[in-house]
Amino acid sequence: xxxxxxxxxxxxxxxxxxxxxxxxxxxxxxxxxxxxxxxxxxxxxxxxxxxxxxxxxxxxxxxxxxxxxxxxxxxxxxxxxxxxxxxxxxxxxxxxxxxxxxxxxxxxxxxxxxxxxxxxxxxxxxxxxxxxxxxxxxxxxxx
Amino acid sequence: xxxxxxxxxxxxxxxxxxxxxxxxxxxxxxxxxxxxxxxxxxxxxxxxxxxxxxxxxxxxxxxxxxxxxxxxxxxxxxxxxxxxxxxxxxxxxxxxxxxxxxxxxxxxxxxxxxxxxxxxxxxxxxxxxxxxxxxxxxxxxxxxxxxxxxxxxxxxxxxxxxxxxxxxxxxxxxxxx
Numbered sequence: 001x002x003x004x005x006x007x008x009x010x011x012x013x014x015x016x017x018x019x020x021x022x023x024x025x026x027x028x029x030x031x032x033x034x035x036x037x038x039x040x041x042x043x044x045x046x047x048x049x050x051x052x053x054x055x056x057x058x059x060x061x062x063x064x065x066x067x068x069x070x071x072x073x074x075x076x077x078x079x080x081x082x083x084x085x086x087x088x089x090x091x092x093x094x095x096x097x098x099x100x101x102x103x104x105x106x107x108x109x110x111x112x113x114x115x116x117x118x119x120x121x122x123x124x125x126x127x128x129x130x131x132x133x134x135x136x137x138x139x140x141x142x143x
Numbered sequence: 144x145x146x147x148x149x150x151x152x153x154x155x156x157x158x159x160x161x162x163x164x165x166x167x168x169x170x171x172x173x174x175x176x177x178x179x180x181x182x183x184x185x186x187x188x189x190x191x192x193x194x195x196x197x198x199x200x201x202x203x204x205x206x207x208x209x210x211x212x213x214x215x216x217x218x219x220x221x222x223x224x225x226x227x228x229x230x231x232x233x234x235x236x237x238x239x240x241x242x243x244x245x246x247x248x249x250x251x252x253x254x255x256x257x258x259x260x261x262x263x264x265x266x267x268x269x270x271x272x273x274x275x276x277x278x279x280x281x282x283x284x285x286x287x288x289x290x291x292x293x294x295x296x297x298x299x300x301x302x303x304x305x306x307x308x309x310x311x312x313x314x315x316x317x318x319x320x
Contacts, residue, residue, distance in 0.1 A: 013280060019261075023153055037174075135305070
């Protein structure tokens with residue numbers, strides 16, 4: 001990272017810190033009230049009942065998910081062998097063809113890459129030399 | 144938990160205020176964030192609290208953006224219909240209390256001037272760039288942590304952060320060369 005960039009970031013964070021320190025009394029007081037109210041809700045709620053509700057809903061979700069998977073399983077998986085079946089042209093001597101697995105993404109395609117490919121702006125950035133050089137310097141400093 | 148919340152509440156408020164440009168909306172967002180955070184994550188290890196808290200905060204800011212977008216579409220006439228004739232807002236007695244830190248009016252003016260320039264520059268950034276910048280530069284989260292907080296990829300964090308940085312440098316270059 002360049003020195004000028006570091007200094008710029010330092011200046012900005014100092015300003016933001018000062019903006020927090022200079023918050024008015026009314027806002028601080030309101031924030032304190034909000035904090036106390038938020039903390040009171042946990043002490044007021046029956047924790048045991050809440051945990052039981054969580055456990056119950058988790059178990060129910062697991063059962064529903066298992067049912068959905070069981071019922072929704074296709075009879076043929078990608079990779080299964082299947083003879084060609086064209087109406088009126090069943091050729092029992094034809095070699096079996098593989099059910100296409102083209103619906104699935106290639107194994108080596110990272111989700112990050114996919115997001116970049118779907119976002120036109122990000123794709124544009126990949127050809128921006130200034131960005132690439134900056135990104136390289138970020139990697140070096142471990143960002 | 145109380146110490147942790149006290150340590151982040153004002154920074155969370157400023158982050159929300161920059162996003163919404165409204166003190167009241169920012170306070171509402173911090174309130175929702177604290178309630179949700181305490182309810183969902185009080186049992187988690189305390190070293191996980193900070194990223195989780197900011198993740199909840201970002202969710203609340205995103206919800207606010209969605210609501211505001213809908214309100215902008217349909218709410219013009221509704222706002223008129225429900226307008227309070229007396230201005231609507233009650234005076235908060237704390238606003239009349241004098242500053243206890245002894246900041247002189249001249250100091251305050253200078254600080255407010257530089258803060259307003261920075262706030263304006265930040266507020267004018269596109270939402271995602273703005274929040275990625277605040278998480279990375281101000282809160283000090285890594286690219287990976289910011290990606291988890293903002294629910295996007297590390298590549299997206301890098302591009303948004305770079306763009307925000309360049310825009311801010313350009314806008315504030317006369318002030319902070």
